[in-house]
Amino acid sequence: MSANTPITQDVLTIPRKQPEGGKANLVGLTRDALHAALIAAGTPDKQAKMRAGQVWQWLYQKGVRSFDLMSNLSKDYRALLEEHFIIEVPEVVTKQVSEDGTRKYLVQIAGGHEVEIVYIPEESRGTLCVSSQVGCTLTCSFCHTGTQKLVRNLTAAEIIGQVMVARDDLGEWPELGKPNPPEARLLSNIVLMGMGEPLYNFENVRDAMKIAMDPEGISLSRRRITLSTSGVVPEIARTAEEIGCLLAISFHATTDEVRDKLVPINKRWNLQALLDALRAYPKASNSERITFEYVMLKGVNDSDEDAHRLMELIKGIPAKINLIPFNEWPGAPYERSSNNRIRAFADIVHNAGYASPVRKPRGEDIMAACGQLKSATERARKSRKQIEADAGLGK
Template sequence: MTATAPITQDVMTIPRAIPDGPVNLVGLTREELRTALIDAGTPEGQAKMRERQVWQWIYEKGVRDFGAMTNLAKSYRALLAERFVIAIPEIVTRQVSADGTRKYLVRIAGGHEVETVYIPEEGRGTLCVSSQVGCTLTCSFCHTGTQRLVRNLTAGEIVGQIMLARDDLGEWPEPGRAPKDETRLLSNIVLMGMGEPLYNFESVRDAMKIAMDPEGISLSRRRITLSTSGVVPGIARTAEEIGCLLAISFHATTDEVRDKLVPINKKWNIRELLDALRDYPRLSNSERITFEYVMLDGVNDSDADARRLVQLIKGIPAKINLIPFNEWPGAPYRRSTDARIKAFANIVYRAGYASPVRTPRGEDIMAACGQLKSASERAPRKRTAPAE
């Protein structure tokens, strides 16, 4: 396979210095982990076995202490502890909504912060993961879009959000006991947090491959949904290199309206986006594409909009998630009325598409869809006092 140029965005991200000292193993692919172990002195003939053992300790058992890796010789554990660390982002604050939703403010390298949200449901639980600090897309209905982009997250910082949530939920196997039954508290991942995942493709891909690995966190690709605002070049790559489910932040049925709501539409318009989507289920062997549609009073919620929507997506295996607008301080829009949402949903349903209305979760802690915004945009403005 020929190398594919990385997908870039029209903004300069703040560069990150490569840290000195021990290498963090969290976020390395299997191949990168094996290479790191060889570079640290592991004989090449043992490298594959050692990589498998260390991988399972980190991602299947949730162990962070090399000394606890009891199927490795003490001398080898000491070598690992000297050369490596197993580090994940830090939970700064943890808020719990009246409906059980948990919102974590998470600190990553450089002192920046992102938000991660866990949504419990009957018999399952979904983790909403961030892929960037801030966002560059400036979608006008989204609180995160008012926060400038600071930088991309690393693969380790993305998969680290899954690990810290499992820590908080107590979902790692107990030491010395067989893995418990698979009624998981964290059963699904949605890449719908802060940032545009397809503008950080390589890190998102590597993190999701770690999450899907059967000898670790072991989530099915059908339990992972990547949401994009319409970065067209990344859609086929997502099918080929990740293969997860796909959701599209659609939100409008004309280019005129979508240009205002989702400005990336000026770069890749509705026709170009839909053309890219028609092959996705085939390429990824995936199920239906989810079209996310935020309901904005008097903006995109008319009967005519509903009828245009079903005509636009005709021929694409799809469902439409209708999202009542989650208001935030200073928001320029209002939520559509319940009656208007119901009328819109009925038109879509009669056309043969599932049209569930998403129940807002975590609104009381600003954890609902479109409400995430961390304090991290203030970090670049802080000045460190000169040393005495």
């Protein structure tokens, strides 16, 4: 299979529900698609490029949700837009705020399904963890989201809509008629590390991130967007070519035997195939290192031997290693490595010349930490015994 061959799954991407009259949602359309939609609705060809630019700025620069507020458009044209289109983003069902300031949103999308979004405030930046699917197909045994069955892919509107919802809550859109100074930006980074495998929903993720990066809208640098994959090897090169963002890999093990249990996609593309793809990654450089995510599981993948083996495996790849203390969830079949064990592992990585930050768990009190996301209505009621059996850990 070539790097440019799209991965196909028996997973539907269902468009946002449309109200009576069949109005189309403008949110999530690429610039070209928006241009075409405006022409189809009756915009003269000669005006379409200008109108598309104006509507784009109202949607993504100013966060406007009503055509009536688009003041540089004539009343007649606003009426035309109202007749043919809607502006719709996911609906917030609940918001929880952690003691450390982390915010977790449960949002509802078409079909009554729910996904979770997490905003993590830090001193120098604010990171939004975005979901790409309802549920997940990968069944990684250490991940709470992985115990939820995959329902469907999110549309581009539902993905970029998560960013818009968070900006709503943060009060980050500028006042009409006033520019938003750079220091007012609370949401400065996006990580595609929420529910789902982004590379199994490539086109919608790509289109949503192109909107996020557009300089006339949300305007995030591609270096402020990180896509995390468990290792969908044929789509890795496309990520560099068609999105251009930073890449993170859910690595988590140093042998195929262990990774087959922790990250079952390894049975399809093993460590050798994954590492070959990463060595060829077009964007990999000292300034754009690949992040290896490594969850620390007591007695499973946290030995000194694992650390040394990891250093051998990634040799030659510009990389940093994010060590993630396991975030426990009800029924989890694993335990978090001790602080001393994590420090010893980190020292080996650091002494080999790699950055080895230990990720500080955020939002644990509201189940918003890495690997804990799982929407309430899709929760699969599994016992610890069932989860261990699924993970291949049964006695």
